[in-house]
Amino acid sequence: MRAAPTILHLDMDAFYASAEQAAKPSLRGKPVVVGGLGPRGVVATASYEARRFGVHSAMPMAQARRLAPNAAYLVPRFLLYRTVSDQVMELLGRLSPLVEPLSLDEAFVDLEAGGTADDTASALEIGEQLRTAIKAVTGLTGSVGLAGSKMLAKIASEEAKPNGLLLIEPGTERELLAPMSVRILPGVGPATADHLRRAGMTRVNDLVEAGEAELVRLLGKAHGGSLHRMAFGYDDRPVVAERDAKSVSVEDTFDADLHDRVRVRTEVERLADRCVQRLRGAGRSGRTVVLKVRRYDFSTLTRSETLRGPTDDPAVVREAAARLLEAVDTTGGVRLLGVGVTGLADYTQEDLFAQAAGEQAATGEAAEEETAAGGDGDKLVDGAREETRETAEQPAARRWPAGHDVRHDTYGHGWVQGSGVGRVTVRFEEPESAPGRVRTFRIDDPELQPAAPLPLVRNPVDYSSWPASLPKSLSGPVSSGGESRP
Template sequence: MRAAPTILHLDMDAFYASAEQAAKPSLRGKPVVVGGLGPRGVVATASYEARRFGVHSAMPMAQARRLAPNAAYLVPRFQLYRSVSDQVMELLARLSPLVEPLSLDEAFVDLEAGGTADDAASALEIGEQLRTAIRAVTGLTGSVGLAGSKMLAKIASEEAKPNGLLLIEPGTERALLAPMSVRILPGVGPATADHLRRAGMTTVDDLVEAGEDELVRLLGKAHGGSLHRMAFGHDDRPVVAERDAKSVSVEDTFDADLHDRVRIRTEVERLADRCVQRLRGAGRSGRTVVLKVRRYDFSTLTRSETLRGPTDDPTVVREAAARLLEAVDTTGGVRLLGVGVTGLADYTQEDLFAQAAGEQAATEEAAEDGAPAGDDTSGPPGDLGAEDRETAVQRAARRWPAGHDVRHDTYGHGWVQGSGVGRVTVRFEEPESAPGRVRTFRIDDPELRTADPLPLVRDPADYSSWPASLPNSRSEPAGSDRESRP
């Protein structure tokens, strides 16, 4: 444990939803829910306005819609979130060479290693400056925790939410943790918490009173011993820079179970292409292709194939995933499919297999259109039979997902509010514009096409030399949520 609170934990507030509100003027101050929009979808993030209705992450989307029927429901836009995350991580990197990202919106920083803080006062100063810089550069807010260990810094940022800062003074850990739920400690999930509850332990103080021997008896030597140390606030894990991703994967849960074998294969190939796009976006390649299949009875199967060398070729990954599917029994229906790549490397073994140039060109053309190869979204669904009409509506939802960006030759940049029955509704606005007007088009309107997200326009010029450019004043900023605890 450190004698000074020089480990910082940053957690962006309702990150995906806040980024959507910043990008869409018409949604600011309104409930926004981001996640899978089908009846089996799950909430990824809810804005604080939506949380007032009881909506929270990991909640089934159908339940969220019942609680907040008037909220805006959007499909994630990871391209936007990554660009904002890159801006935030760049600010953190100026504070220290030891930055440990946990996700797009969360990271630890060792301020001592960067020479930017060596006591409580300087840590508070830099934490407050960081919050100000993030708001100025991205328009979003983040909560900051400061403590002498990673565990306590993370607890502090959670306690500071939303848009606050909390510092835990070294020496006060025991009193702070005592009344908290055992779930606050790392490694205590629902199963472990239930096991401890049955043994009469629900708070951190209960773990201290039980003693190490009892925890080891209940949970085993490694887990029990670690939990006992953390109950006293002891955590000597260092901040580790450059945490390396071990895999890249994508998966989809379907609104209705898939029974058609051809459709299942088509979905696997589509997921393989998305996986490769994400792989290339990370500048990586991989050697092992993994297929995940969750069947109608919730049983989950995984199959993998290791290639002769790492690749980021979509044809190779697609064909490997298709071979793996051949070994899986899908009788009865499939509710979820996933494709992943593991064994990541920074290079690609060229010419691993022969490539079909025509198929590759078709795939790239489909990716530019935002639809899987072979999809035909032209023509109104009303001209089709019932089964074809349903397929066309599903394809429109994939091509025009709610919340995603479009550009119209006449009206400019906008985002999809919804699609169906051969139509797509678009609100035309940009991050720095006033709330825009809504217009509806045919899904095959030749002037309408998918587009990349616009950046959240902010002027970071004043922060080009941050943190040195900010005044080294320790006066309390107006409106600050800064707090020091005990």
């Protein structure tokens, strides 16, 4: 725990939805929902306008449509989101060599390690400057939390949303946390919270008063002890610049259950190829191939096979995944398939795979996890996505995904507002234009082609010398120790 609030947590505000609103002038100020649009799709992000109707991430898309029938429903554009994320992470890298990304839109920064802050005043100054820089470079807003630990910095950014800054002074942690729900603490999900509620503990102060022995009795030594320390505000985890990936995987949720065994195998092989593409893109290889199958009744099975050495050969991964599938009963239908590779390494051992075809390594292992019917279903939690065929990973699965970019030879750049019955409707506008006009074309119109996303800010302010020369203009709430000031 630090004596100065020099750990910063940045969380972009409704990131995917805000990026779509910035890119599409006609959607600004209106409810926007981003996610899989199929019958089994889930919400990735909802704009604040949509949240007023009760829509939130991880919600089934069908439920979101019932709550907000007039919202704009869009398929994710990960190419755009990654581009904006790179811009944000580059700004964070100017503050410190210790930047720990948690997802595309979230990261911790150790300001002390970068020499950019060493007390309350300098931390507040750099937090304000960062928000200004993000707005000028990306056109989007982010919320900033500052504290003496990672846990409290993250809590602060959540309390500051949207488009705000909150600083928690070291020494005030217990007083701040006491009235908060236990769900605010890391590791307290719905199940743990319900367990604590039945024991009469709903607020953080209840955990403090219960004592460590009681929490250990309820939750076990590791979890109970950790939760007791966090209730007092204790968290000494460092900001880690390099978080080594433990696995690479891809998943698809299907709009209708797959019953044809040949089709299931074809999909597994296709997923294996996509997985290897990501593996190679990360410059890695892997030793264990994992197959995930979610069946019609929501029961989920995983199977794994450990090879003789690490590989990035698509044929080897395909064949291993196919062998694993042979041991899985798909009777009744399959709603989700996934292929992953774990045991990552920075090298391959191709010579060890001459006999890989048709052979299961002696060290192969299998694991099965059964989830009761009606279980968690398809969900997005803590940034983990189950990608459906309507995501940007596979734009070819739908010729014209809603929200994706197009270009017409006559009308210029636009985005797909909807498609069906052989027609596609396009709104022609750009990030810095006025709301555009809508036109409808045949889906095979030769003048209409898919296009790459346009930058959200055409001429962003140059912050190459930042943070030394950053202007200090700012809008939005700024708070210190829980007290707001303009």
